[in-house]
Amino acid sequence: MATTYRTCPRTGLQFDLDADKLMRWNAVAGVLWLLVGGITALLVILTRWPAIKLLPADQFYLILTAHGIDMLILWIIFFEMAVLYFASSTLLRCRIATPWLGWVQFWLMVVGGIMTNVAIFQGGSSVMFTSYVPMQAAPHFYLGIILFAVGALIGTGVFFGTLVVAKREKTYVGSIPLVTFGAMTAAIIAVFTILCGAAILIPTFAWSMGWIKEIDAQLYRMVWWALGHSSQQINVAAHVSIWYLVAAVAFGAKPLSEKVSRFAFLLYILFLQLASAHHLLSDPGMSAEWKVLNTSYFMYFAVLASMIHGFTVPGAIEAAQRKKGFNNGLFEWLRKAPWGNPVFSGMFISLVGFGFVGGISGVVLGTEQINMLMHNTFYVPGHFHATVVVGTTLAFMSITYLLVPTLFRREMLFPKLCQIQPYLYGLSMIVLSLVMMGAGTLGVSRRHWDMAFSGAPFQYEWPGAAYLMMGLTGIFGVIAVVGGGLWIGLVVLSLLFGKKLDGGATHDKPVPIPDQTVAASASATGSEEHTNVPGTVVLAITLLTCFVLYYFVNWKYLSEVWGLS
Ligand code: HEM
Numbered sequence: 223m224a225t226t227y228r229t230c231p232r233t234g235l236q237f238d239l240d241a242d243k244l245m246r247w248n249a250v251a252g253v254l255w256l257l258v259g260g261i262t263a264l265l266v267i268l269t270r271w272p273a274i275k276l277l278p279a280d281q282f283y284l285i286l287t288a289h290g291i292d293m294l295i296l297w298i299i300f301f302e303m304a305v306l307y308f309a310s311s312t313l314l315r316c317r318i319a320t321p322w323l324g325w326v327q328f329w330l331m332v333v334g335g336i337m338t339n340v341a342i343f344q345g346g347s348s349v350m351f352t353s354y355v356p357m358q359a360a361p362h363f364y365l366g367i368i369l370f371a372v373g374a375l376i377g378t379g380v381f382f383g384t385l386v387v388a389k390r391e392k393t394y395v396g397s398i399p400l401v402t403f404g405a406m407t408a409a410i411i412a413v414f415t416i417l418c419g420a421a422i423l424i425p426t427f428a429w430s431m432g433w434i435k436e437i438d439a440q441l442y443r444m445v446w447w448a449l450g451h452s453s454q455q456i457n458v459a460a461h462v463s464i465w466y467l468v469a470a471v472a473f474g475a476k477p478l479s480e481k482v483s484r485f486a487f488l489l490y491i492l493f494l495q496l497a498s499a500h501h502l503l504s505d506p507g508m509s510a511e512w513k514v515l516n517t518s519y520f521m522y523f524a525v526l527a528s529m530i531h532g533f534t535v536p537g538a539i540e541a542a543q544r545k546k547g548f549n550n551g552l553f554e555w556l557r558k559a560p561w562g563n564p565v566f567s568g569m570f571i572s573l574v575g576f577g578f579v580g581g582i583s584g585v586v587l588g589t590e591q592i593n594m595l596m597h598n599t600f601y602v603p604g605h606f607h608a609t610v611v612v613g614t615t616l617a618f619m620s621i622t623y624l625l626v627p628t629l630f631r632r633e634m635l636f637p638k639l640c641q642i643q644p645y646l647y648g649l650s651m652i653v654l655s656l657v658m659m660g661a662g663t664l665g666v667s668r669r670h671w672d673m674a675f676s677g678a679p680f681q682y683e684w685p686g687a688a689y690l691m692m693g694l695t696g697i698f699g700v701i702a703v704v705g706g707g708l709w710i711g712l713v714v715l716s717l718l719f720g721k722k723l724d725g726g727a728t729h730d731k732p733v734p735i736p737d738q739t740v741a742a743s744a745s746a747t748g749s750e751e752h753t754n755v756p757g758t759v760v761l762a763i764t765l766l767t768c769f770v771l772y773y774f775v776n777w778k779y780l781s782e783v784w785g786l787s
C-alpha cells in the first residue's frame with residue numbers, strides 16, 4: 223500500500239496521512255472527554271463549596287466517579303495516543319506501522335469509554351475511579367475499562383512497530399530524538415501498567431459477574447496501585463517529553479546533556495514500582511520498615527528523575543536564549559521569553575507548577591510519617607491536581623496551540639484569548655491546588671460530600687480557616703473550569719471555523735527535513751555546547767529552599783500533633 227506524506231509548509235513537520243488522521247481523531251476524542259470531565263468538575267466543585275452544596279450525596283459520588291475516570295483515564299490517554307503517534311511517525315518521518323491496528327485501538331477505546339460511562343451514569347457504579355473492593359460496580363463498568371486498556375495496549379504496539387519500521391527503513395540517522403525517547407519510556411511503562419491493570423480488573427470483572435466469590439481487599443489495593451501509580455508515570459514521561467519539545471520548537475533549545483536527560487527518563491522505569499508504595503502508607507498489610515524503605519529512600523530516585531528534567535528543561539531554554547544574546551543579569555533570558563505565545567507560557571506554567579506545587583507536596587505526602595497528617599484528606603486531590611492538571615493537562619493544552627495549525631491545518635481563532643488561556647487556567651489551578659492542600663492540612667477529608675457532617679449524631683467544630691479554604695476552593699475551582707472551558711471552546715471553534723491553512727506538498731516518500739524549521743529542532747539530537755545557566759541554578763535553589771522549609775513546617779506540625787511529654 224502506498225504511503226503519502228504531507229510536509230507542513232509552516233513547520234516542516236511531515237505527516238504520514240494515516241498517522242495524521244489517527245492523531246486527529248484521538249486528540250478530538252480526548253477533548254470531548256475533557257468536556258465531560260469539565261462539566262463534572264463544575265458539579266463536584268459546586269457541591270464541595272460549603273456555601274452551595276449543590277448535589278445530594280448519591281449524585282455527588284456518581285459525578286465524582288465520572289470526573290475521575292473521564293479526566294484521568296479517558297481525556298489523558300486519548301491525547302497520549304496522539305502524542306505517541308506524533309513522537310514516532312511524525313518526528314521520525316516514518317509511515318505508521320499497521321494503521322488498521324491504530325483504528326482498532328481507537329474504536330476499542332471509544333467503545334470502552336462509553337461503556338464505562340454508561341455504567342456510571344446508570345447509577346449502580348459510584349465506586350470512584352479507584353473502585354476499591356468490596357465496593358462493587360456493574361460488570362460493564364469494569365469491562366469498559368478493560369476494553370479501553372486493550373485498545374491502549376494496541377496503541378503502544380503500533381508505536382513500537384513504528385519505531386521498528388523507522389529503524390529498518392533508516393528514516394533517521396544516529397539515535398532517536400529525545401522527545402521520541404521520552405515517549406518510548408512512557409510506552410514501556412504503559413505496557414507494564416496495562417498488564418497490572420489486567421491482573422486486577424479481569425478478576426474484579428469476574429467477581430462482579432458472580433464467577434468469583436471474593437477479592438481480597440488488601441491485595442486489590444496493592445495490585446490496583448501497580449496500575450494507578452504507574453499510569454501517573456506515563457503522564458509524567460509524556461508531559462516532560464512535551465516540555466522538551468516546546469523548548470526545542472520555541473527556542474531551538476537542545477538539552478544541556480542529552481545523556482543525562484535520557485538517563486533521567488530511564489529512572490522513571492527503574493524506580494516505578496518502589497515509589498508506588500506511597501499509596502499504601504496507612505494500609506495494615508505492610509510493615510512500617512517496608513513503607514519507610516520504599517517511600518523515604520527509594521522514592522527519591524523517581525523524584526530525582528523529575529528534578530533532573532525540571533532543571534535541564536529551563537536550563538536548555540536559558541542556554542539557547544543566552545546564545546541569542548539575552549545575557550543581562552540572571553533572568554533576562556526568562557523575561558524576554560515569548561510570554562505571549564501560549565505554547566511557551568502554558569508549558570512554562572506547567573513546569574513551574576508541577577515542580578513547586580506538585581513536586582514538593584508529593585514528597586511531603588509520600589513521606590511515611592508526615593503523610594499521617596494529611597492522609598486521605600483534601601490535600602491528596604490538591605496535590606494531584608498540581609501534577610495531572612497543571613503538569614500534564616496544561617502541557618497537553620499548550621502543545622495543542624501548535625498542533626491545530628500544523629496537524630489540523632486551521633488557524634487558531636481569537637489569538638488574544640489564546641494568549642490569556644494558559645494563565646487563566648494554569649494560575650487558577652495552582653491556587654486551587656494550594657487551597658485544597660490548605661483545607662486538607664486542616665483535616666477536611668477528600669471524597670466527602672458534606673464537610674459539616676450535617677445530620678450526623680456527633681458534631682465536629684472546624685476552625686474557621688477550613689471553611690475559608692473550602693470557599694476559596696469553590697471560587698478558584700469555578701475560575702479553573704472557565705479557563706478549561708475556554709480552551710475547549712477555542713480549540714473546537716477553531717477546528718470548525720478557523721481559517722483553513724495549506725496542508726503542504728505531498729510525496730510518496732519522506733523528504734529531507736528542511737533546515738531551520740520546527741521539524742528540524744524537534745527531531746534534532748545532541749546536547750547544547752557548554753553554557754553556564756546561573757538563572758536556572760537560582761531557580762533550582764529556590765525550589766530546594768521552599769522544599770526544605772515546607773518539609774520542616776510539616777515535621778514541626780507533626781510533633782505538635784503527637785506530644786511526647
Ligand atoms: C477545572 C478543572 C477541575 C476542577 C475544578 C476539579 C476539581 C476536583 C475536586 C474538587 C476534586 C475532589 C473531590 C473530592 O475529593 O471530594 C477532584 C477530584 C479528582 N479530579 Fe479533578 N478537577 C478538575 C480537573 C481535573 C483534571 C483535568 C483531571 C485529570 C487530568 C482531574 C482528575 C481528578 C481525579 C482523578 C479526581 C479524584 C476522584 C476520586 O477521588 O475518585 N481533575 N477534582
Ligand SMILES: [Cu+2]
Nearest residue numbers: 451454498501
Ligand atoms: Cu503514586
